[in-house]
Amino acid sequence: MSIDQSRLLRTAVPGPRSVALTERRRAAVPAGVGSTMPVWAVEAGGGIVVDVDGNRLIDLGSGIAVTTVGASAPRVVAAVREQLESFTHTCFMVTPYEPYLAVAEALNRLTPGDHDKRTVLFNSGAEAVENAIKIARSATGRTAVVAFDHAYHGRTNLTMALTAKNLPYKHGFGPFASEVYRAPMSYPLRDGGIDGTPDGAAAAARAIDLIDKRVGSDNLAALVIEPIQGEGGFIVPAPGFLAALAQWCRDHGVVFIADEVQTGFARTGAMFACEHEGVVPDLIVTAKGIAAGLPLSAVTGRAELMDAVHVGGLGGTYGGNPLACAAALAAIDTIETDGLVERAQEIGALLVDRLTALASVDPRIGQVRGRGAMIAVELVRLGTLEPDPALAREVAAAAHRQGVIVLTCGTWGNVLRFLPPLTISDALVHDAMDVLESVFADAAPGAGARIARATASVG
Numbered sequence: 001m002s003i004d005q006s007r008l009l010r011t012a013v014p015g016p017r018s019v020a021l022t023e024r025r026r027a028a029v030p031a032g033v034g035s036t037m038p039v040w041a042v043e044a045g046g047g048i049v050v051d052v053d054g055n056r057l058i059d060l061g062s063g064i065a066v067t068t069v070g071a072s073a074p075r076v077v078a079a080v081r082e083q084l085e086s087f088t089h090t091c092f093m094v095t096p097y098e099p100y101l102a103v104a105e106a107l108n109r110l111t112p113g114d115h116d117k118r119t120v121l122f123n124s125g126a127e128a129v130e131n132a133i134k135i136a137r138s139a140t141g142r143t144a145v146v147a148f149d150h151a152y153h154g155r156t157n158l159t160m161a162l163t164a165k166n167l168p169y170k171h172g173f174g175p176f177a178s179e180v181y182r183a184p185m186s187y188p189l190r191d192g193g194i195d196g197t198p199d200g201a202a203a204a205a206r207a208i209d210l211i212d213k214r215v216g217s218d219n220l221a222a223l224v225i226e227p228i229q230g231e232g233g234f235i236v237p238a239p240g241f242l243a244a245l246a247q248w249c250r251d252h253g254v255v256f257i258a259d260e261v262q263t264g265f266a267r268t269g270a271m272f273a274c275e276h277e278g279v280v281p282d283l284i285v286t287a288k289g290i291a292a293g294l295p296l297s298a299v300t301g302r303a304e305l306m307d308a309v310h311v312g313g314l315g316g317t318y319g320g321n322p323l324a325c326a327a328a329l330a331a332i333d334t335i336e337t338d339g340l341v342e343r344a345q346e347i348g349a350l351l352v353d354r355l356t357a358l359a360s361v362d363p364r365i366g367q368v369r370g371r372g373a374m375i376a377v378e379l380v381r382l383g384t385l386e387p388d389p390a391l392a393r394e395v396a397a398a399a400h401r402q403g404v405i406v407l408t409c410g411t412w413g414n415v416l417r418f419l420p421p422l423t424i425s426d427a428l429v430h431d432a433m434d435v436l437e438s439v440f441a442d443a444a445p446g447a448g449a450r451i452a453r454a455t456a457s458v459g
C-alpha cells in the first residue's frame with residue numbers, strides 16, 4: 001500500500017484547494033447533487049482518502065459501502081488494467097465475453113441456497129432492483145409489489161416508488177410507478193411492543209396481515225426487502241422477521257427479493273446478510289461492494305423464475321461491462337483469498353466495543369446496532385426515543401473537520417453509520433473512534449451536565 005495509513009491534517013478541512021474546486025463546481029454541477037464533505041479526493045486506498053490539499057482522511061464510508069476491498073485493491077487494479085488492454089466493450093447482447101459468464105457463475109455459487117440459479121448483470125443498484133421486479137412480474141403474471149417502511153431501493157422511477165423517504169429522494173419527482181404498496185418494518189428500537197421485547201414473528205404477522213388486507217397475495221408478484229436496511233438507518237429487523245416473511249412468500253407464490261445492494265459481499269460479516277437469518281431469497285439483488293467501485297449490479301435467482309422472461313426481455317447496452325466484470329472477479333477473489341468476511345466480523349467487534357463504551361457515558365446514543373462492518377448509532381434526545389438529527393449533523397461535521405469521513409442516514413437523519421473498507425487497520429479504526437469520542441464530548445455545550453443529571457436510559 002503506497003498511501004501512508006495514518007490520519008494527517010495539513011490544512012483545515014476543507015483546505016484551500018478543496019474550497020476553490022467547490023467554488024468552480026457551483027458553475028458546472030447542479031446544486032441537486034449533494035456531497036457529504038466539500039473535500040476533493042485525489043487518491044484512496046486501505047482505510048485512507050487523500051484530498052487535494054494533502055490531508056489524509058480516515059475512510060469510514062467506503063464511498064457508501066462500495067470499496068469493500070479498498071479503493072485501489074492490487075488484484076482489482078491489475079485485472080482491470082489487463083482487461084482494458086484487450087477491449088473495453090463489445091456489448092454482451094452483441095458478442096458476449098467470458099468475464100460476464102464468470103461473474104454469473106461466481107454469484108450463482110456464492111449467493112444463499114444450493115438450487116439451480118441464473119444471474120443477469122446491470123450497471124446500478126436501482127437498475128437491478130427494477131429488473132428483479134420485471135422478472136418477478138413476468139414469472140408470476142402478477143403486478144403488485146410490496147416494499148417496507150424506511151426502505152431505500154434507488155432513485156429511478158420504479159425504485160423511487162419503492163423507496164420510503166420523501167426528502168431528498170422523491171420530493172417533487174412524482175408521479176411514481178403504480179402497484180407499489182408499503183408494509184410496516186420490524187424496527188426493534190422503536191417497535192418494542194407492550195413488554196418492550198421486539199418480536200420478529202409478531203412484526204412479520206403484522207406486516208402480512210396488512211399485505212393480505214391491502215393487496216391480497218393473489219395480486220402480489222414480489223416482496224422486496226433489505227435484510228438490514230441501509231439508508232433507512234441500518235435497521236436490523238428482529239430475529240425471525242425475515243424468515244417468517246420468506247416462508248409466507250413461499251406459501252403464496254410471491255417472489256421474495258432480497259435487496260443486498262448495501263449489505264452484500266462480506267460487508268455484514270457474512271458473504272450476504274440473508275445468511276445471518278438462514279433466509280434463502282428467490283431473487284437477490286447486488287451492486288455496491290460487487291466490483292470495488294466499477295459500475296456493476298446483478299440479479300441472481302431461481303432458474304425457473306429467471307428463465308421465465310422471454311428472449312430479449314432483459315439487458316442493456318453496458319450491463320456487465322467487461323472492465324466491471326474483471327473488477328468483480330478480482331474483488332471476489334480478494335474477499336475469499338484475504339478472508340475479508342472474517343475481517344468484517346473483527347472490524348464490527350471493534351466498532352461495537354468502542355461505540356458501546358461511548359454509549360455508556362453518553363445516553364444520547366440510543367442504540368448501537370448493525371452487523372459486521374455495517375454498524376450505526378442512533379441518536380436521540382436524552383431520556384426519550386425522539387430522533388436528534390441536529391446532533392448527528394453536528395457530530396458528523398466535527399468529525400469531518402478532524403479528518404474522519406463519517407456518513408449519516410435514517411428516516412430522521414439521526415443515525416451515524418460506519419462502513420469502513422475491510423482493508424482498514426485496527427489503528428485507524430481506533431483513531432477514528434478517539435475522534436468520535438472527543439467530538440461527542442464537545443457536542444452541544446452543557447451536554448455533559450445534562451448527561452450527568454439524566455437518569456433515564458433508552459435502547
Ligand SMILES: *Cc1c(COP(=O)(O)O)cnc(C)c1O
Binds near residue numbers: 126129154259
Ligand atoms: C444504494 C442502494 C440502491 C441503489 O443503488 P444505485 O447503484 O445507487 O442505483 C438500492 N438498494 C439499496 C439497499 C442501496 O443501498
